[in-house]
Amino acid sequence: MSYDDNFQKISKKNQRKNRNEHQAFDEAQHDYYRAFFTEDPDTFADAATVPENADRWSTWDQSTPLERGPEPHPGWLVTESAAVDYELGAVKSGKEADVVLLERAVPDTSRRCLLAAKRYIDPDRRQFRRDHQYRDGRGHPDARAARAIAKRTAFGLKAHAAQWAYAEFSALRRMWSAGVAVPYPVQILGTEICMEFIGTADGDAAPRLARMRCTAAQRDDLWEQLVESLSAMARTGYTHGDLSAYNVIVDDGRLVIIDLPQTIDVIVHPNGSQFLDRDVHHIGSWFVSAGLPARHVTDLTRRLFAETGVS
Ligand SMILES: Nc1ncnc2c1ncn2[C@@H]1O[C@H](COP(=O)(O)OP(=O)(O)OP(=O)(O)O)[C@@H](O)[C@H]1O
Ligand SMILES: [Mg+2]
Numbered sequence: 001m002s003y004d005d006n007f008q009k010i011s012k013k014n015q016r017k018n019r020n021e022h023q024a025f026d027e028a029q030h031d032y033y034r035a036f037f038t039e040d041p042d043t044f045a046d047a048a049t050v051p052e053n054a055d056r057w058s059t060w061d062q063s064t065p066l067e068r069g070p071e072p073h074p075g076w077l078v079t080e081s082a083a084v085d086y087e088l089g090a091v092k093s094g095k096e097a098d099v100v101l102l103e104r105a106v107p108d109t110s111r112r113c114l115l116a117a118k119r120y121i122d123p124d125r126r127q128f129r130r131d132h133q134y135r136d137g138r139g140h141p142d143a144r145a146a147r148a149i150a151k152r153t154a155f156g157l158k159a160h161a162a163q164w165a166y167a168e169f170s171a172l173r174r175m176w177s178a179g180v181a182v183p184y185p186v187q188i189l190g191t192e193i194c195m196e197f198i199g200t201a202d203g204d205a206a207p208r209l210a211r212m213r214c215t216a217a218q219r220d221d222l223w224e225q226l227v228e229s230l231s232a233m234a235r236t237g238y239t240h241g242d243l244s245a246y247n248v249i250v251d252d253g254r255l256v257i258i259d260l261p262q263t264i265d266v267i268v269h270p271n272g273s274q275f276l277d278r279d280v281h282h283i284g285s286w287f288v289s290a291g292l293p294a295r296h297v298t299d300l301t302r303r304l305f306a307e308t309g310v311s
Contacts, residue, residue: 051107054084058104059194063187067169070177074184074196078104078113088114091205096164096261097121101203102194114197115186116205118168120161161191168261169193171238175263179232181225181256198251198258206256209286210245218253219290225255226283227300234307238263239272243279245286266308273310277301 050056060068060079073079083106091099097120105112145163148156165188172185172195184196199205214222226248233239240247241262249256266272284297 051084053086054107055087056085058083058085059189059192060104060187063189067189068187069185070173076113077184077186078106078111080106080111082106083111085115088203091116094121101197101205103203114199114201114203115194116183116197118165118193118195120165120191158191164261165191165193167263168259171260171263174236174238175233175257175260178236179229180236181229181254182260183256183258198249198256206249206251208246209248209250209255212250214290216291219287219292221253222250222255223287223292223296226287227303229255229257230280230300230304231307233257234266234276234304237265237267237308239266239276239279239304239308240264241275241279244282248283266310273305276304276308276310280304 058078058081060083061081065071069077083104086103086105088101088103091101093099097118100117100119102115102117103112104115145156145159149160149163169185169188172182172193175182176185183198186194186196188194197203197205209222240257240260241264242259243257247257247259249258264272264275266276269275280297280301284292284294284300288294288297
């Protein structure tokens with residue numbers, strides 16, 4: 001058997017494995033909607049008893065294991081039931097979501113960590129510019145939610161935001177496990193995702209790649225990190241779907257890919273190959289304008305197609 005045949009065989013096997021995993025996620029998603037929307041939203045808040053100055057109890061205990069990040073949970077993560085959450089301020093308000101800096105801490109101890117809470121916005125304020133491509137790739141698992149979304153009822157609007165939150169959380173889990181440089185996904189609860197905060201211990205968020213000026217050596221190092229991460233992503237069969245220098249942040253030289261609600265299954269999605277091509281083109285153009293030879297970008301596209309099993 002030639003190297004190519006062997007590669008194809010292994011890559012088909014990986015794709016089957018991926019698909020089984022995705023199915024498990026989709027089934028979990030179905031259960032998630034059920035649980036979330038039959039629950040009285042007030043049960044999520046226990047405001048009366050929250051210690052002074054805190055904004056809420058830690059929501060960690062309210063998420064089930066599948067609604068939390070992959071195990072083992074990192075040592076820095078505060079998982080104690082006695083912990084509380086402090087909102088330290090807005091990181092960014094966007095069209096689709098607000099990102100808020102949270103401190104999760106156990107009062108009167110030194111246990112604390114910083115989290116980025118991404119809250120999908122209630123739909124009056126938002127446009128889901130990425131809906132169309134998402135719908136092409138996947139149907140909604142819950143017929144009731146799908147009808148409500150189509151009719152834009154209050155329930156439907158909320159389900160819609162939760163659908164995006166869940167899609168991003170699932171993608172973060174999958175990518176984190178595959179070794180892609182993404183923030184560690186801490187938990188999802190309703191329309192809010194908590195993830196590792198990328199930035200300084202003082203709460204300054206890492207800058208976006210688009211804003212960075214760097215030396216040739218730094219640029220080459222970032223490119224290498226990008227190639228590693230995108231290759232790991234391609235081996236899961238997916239591409240980011242909205243990759244650009246705005247969705248990559250850099251923390252003291254460490255490149256981290258963010259904003260993944262619309263990841264695209266390159267093989268299943270009818271335009272999967274175009275999305276992969278576009279992602280590499282968008283992010284590659286930042287590197288080319290920073291002086292990277294353009295052939296590296298072409299090489300990367302070729303490499304990622306090979307990794308996904310599309311030739
Ligand atoms: N985990 C994180 N750590 C630090 N900063 C973050 C994190 N996640 C997001 N941010 C910041 O918040 C901004 C918005 O996040 P993200 O891109 O995920 O949301 P968005 O609503 O899709 O925004 P946009 O429409 O601008 O793309 C990011 O550009 C980044 O500056
Ligand atoms: Mg973004």
